[in-house]
Amino acid sequence: MSLLKKLVKPFLVVAPYVARSSQTVKYPDERLVFSERFRGRHHLDLDKCIHCGLCARICPCASIVLVPVEGREGKYPQIDYGTCSLCGLCVDACPRGALTMTDFVEFAAYKRSELVYSPERLAEVPDIKEVLPMLKRRIRPVLTDKEMKYEVVEEL
């Protein structure tokens, strides 16, 4: 190949990309739908928990402490998301399946103490519309042979 041809070729390769669909997710107007196994915020089922403390023992980041809950017997896990690495080992260790993981990742808070989630708070599943009022649609990536693009799963 001549030098001139070699010099022009990159521009010819890049040119079609101008017309390609955008690869950016316009968060928080759009939000991705995560896969089923996605490891986000925990959900605790207070009725299933047997206070065994295995989740606290296995946690590599020492994020879990067992604390009492008002109106209930025994102690339940409290998770500090300031240190939690979302590894999911506690979920695997729980003998009763009381801990599960949701696709909720909006942790931002003003104070560190707000990152410590009490068992009562872990037991609620938050509504995404309350946390992200401006959310308009949920999208997911689709891969074709030629390109990666996003398709709308639901309009809110």
Next chain:
Amino acid sequence: MTEPEVKPEVMRISWGPQHPMSGQTRILIDVDGEVVRRIIADIGFTHRGIEKILEKRTFIQGIVPIERMVMADTANIALGYVQAVEEALGIEVPERAKWIRSLICEMGRINSHLYAFGLQVECTGYFPAVFLWTTVDREVLLDLFEKLTGARWSYSFFIPGGVRADLPEGFRDEVKRAVKYLRRRFQDYWDAMVENPLFEMRNRGVGILSREDAIRLGATGPVLRGSGVDMDVRRDEPYAAYGDLDFKVITEKEGDCFARLKVRFHEIEQSLNIMEQIADEIPGGPVRTKVPLFPRSKPGVEALSRVETARGELGVHIFTDGGLKPYRVKINSPTLRNMYVFERLAELDKVLVADLPVILYSIDPWYLDCDR
């Protein structure tokens, strides 16, 4: 570090740690005009004591901190540790789990090589678009990771005795589709970048490391193979499913930045082939043997595991004392060895200041790996 004395005829420049292209470390360079006379890498800036942390974690808990060593390549790093634990505790791994491990490791290798490739292109100053391309294409792999392991970066997916979950439904087809897509993209990379004469001019003949020097200085990974040494732990000492897989070890003779880039480029192609093979031929069966949550070791056992990470050979050496935690974990990290090579390059070859970023990123440093 006590700084070595500066000779009167040279000027000393501090490159980093607050510099976009140096990474999180300080590199001192003695320059004589445009020519670099000496490179001193002041490593240790990101030391986090991972070896010590591992002594305070049980065998299973250790998976999480060791992954933080190289975020772009967590799978290979975690595999090194998990294999060492399995050897120390005498745990068997089912065949299917080994194949899944290889699949994730190869996906991780592509992920990491894409990052290195994008950065090397970025610091030649041409086509910043390519760094964005590689970032977007990594997304394809990250989506696969998310479907399989539940996380996009630090998977914590390998566990003594296997992997934490089986492949989800339809995953093999998705792997094949991703391979097809990435192959197409790499053709574009090749046409736009590697064959680009401007890019070649900035990389060819820069930072030459001869075969003898590569061996003498203890280079590893793509740096070693870029100097023509045919060595790859995956083939020489097969672990996981690599014994059953068919792949080539890529070498290039020139030993310059361009050769190292080409090694990475062709390694990505080999990794894509491996991914396809695994999607086609993966055997059935269980993916995990039962291991207690807090396995107890036998006293006085030593175990060593070697894996080929994206940056080179990683060695994890574990000593046990009969407790629930390892007595000592020694990690031999690839970047540390390649940084020694980088330091000596100014003595071996004429290096210009303008070429330093290209040379540094052709080594593909990851300082957290270097300092641990």
